[in-house]
Amino acid sequence: EADIYQTPRYLVIGTGKKITLECSQTMGHDKMYWYQQDPGMELHLIHYSYGVNSTEKGDLSSESTVSRIRTEHFPLTLESARPSHTSQYLCASSVQRGSSYNEQFFGPGTRLTVL
Amino acid sequence: KNQVEQSPQSLIILEGKNCTLQCNYTVSPFSNLRWYKQDTGRGPVSLTIMTFSENTKSNGRYTATLDADTKQSSLHITASQLSDSASYICVVKDRGSTLGRLYFGRGTQLTVWP
Numbered sequence: 001e002a003d004i005y006q007t008p009r010y011l012v013i014g015t016g017k018k019i020t021l022e023c024s025q026t027m028g029h030d031k032m033y034w035y036q037q038d039p040g041m042e043l044h045l046i047h048y049s050y051g052v053n054s055t056e057k058g059d060l061s062s063e064s065t066v067s068r069i070r071t072e073h074f075p076l077t078l079e080s081a082r083p084s085h086t087s088q089y090l091c092a093s094s095v096q097r098g099s100s101y102n103e104q105f106f107g108p109g110t111r112l113t114v115l
Numbered sequence: 116k117n118q119v120e121q122s123p124q125s126l127i128i129l130e131g132k133n134c135t136l137q138c139n140y141t142v143s144p145f146s147n148l149r150w151y152k153q154d155t156g157r158g159p160v161s162l163t164i165m166t167f168s169e170n171t172k173s174n175g176r177y178t179a180t181l182d183a184d185t186k187q188s189s190l191h192i193t194a195s196q197l198s199d200s201a202s203y204i205c206v207v208k209d210r211g212s213t214l215g216r217l218y219f220g221r222g223t224q225l226t227v228w229p
Binding site for chain 1: 159204219
């Protein structure tokens with residue numbers, strides 16, 4: 001069973017505010033990911049990390065930044081929130097299953113609304 | 116262009132009935148295909164993962180099939196329950212990069228009525 005947590009679950013904030021979305025996993029997974037998902041649309045990868053001090057941008061351009069100082073923690077920060085940042089943000093981590101594939105486990109998500 | 120297309124976009128069935136969801140993909144080179152269930156306001160939860168050599172895989176009332184030649188997959192749900200109401204997402208992984216990118220479909224929104 002996956003143990004990956006995201007806080008807050010819901011956030012409504014005004015334009016221009018700085019926000020940090022928290023993501024933690026207790027499984028010791030090296031790889032972690034941030035996805036953005038709009039209603040009825042596919043998930044888009046915005047950031048990923050192979051391990052501590054390793055972060056990369058994903059497929060979808062994002063004004064957010066991430067850090068990976070500890071294995072279990074992968075926070076996402078928006079320096080100045082805008083209405084266009086309104087979306088659901090999903091964090092995931094993955095573990096390698098033999099030589100075939102790595103399995104991703106998702107957190108419950110943070111639904112962000114910027115007014 | 117690597118893509119994953121799902122059909123139907125939405126589906127309503129009565130409790131106890133069976134249904135089949137479709138997934139077509141163009142991702143290449145192919146590594147594996149996953150089906151996820153995503154409840155409203157929650158993160159996706161893995162149902163099945165199939166590699167190139169696997170034609171079918173079951174998880175309780177969920178059975179996934181894969182035809183790697185035609186690049187098609189289906190998810191069959193037997194004896195549906197109200198709790199099956201969710202979005203079902205088809206995800207294909209390529210093996211062309213170290214990261215092994217995931218390509219997500221938009222999902223089929225299933226609603227089960229009593």
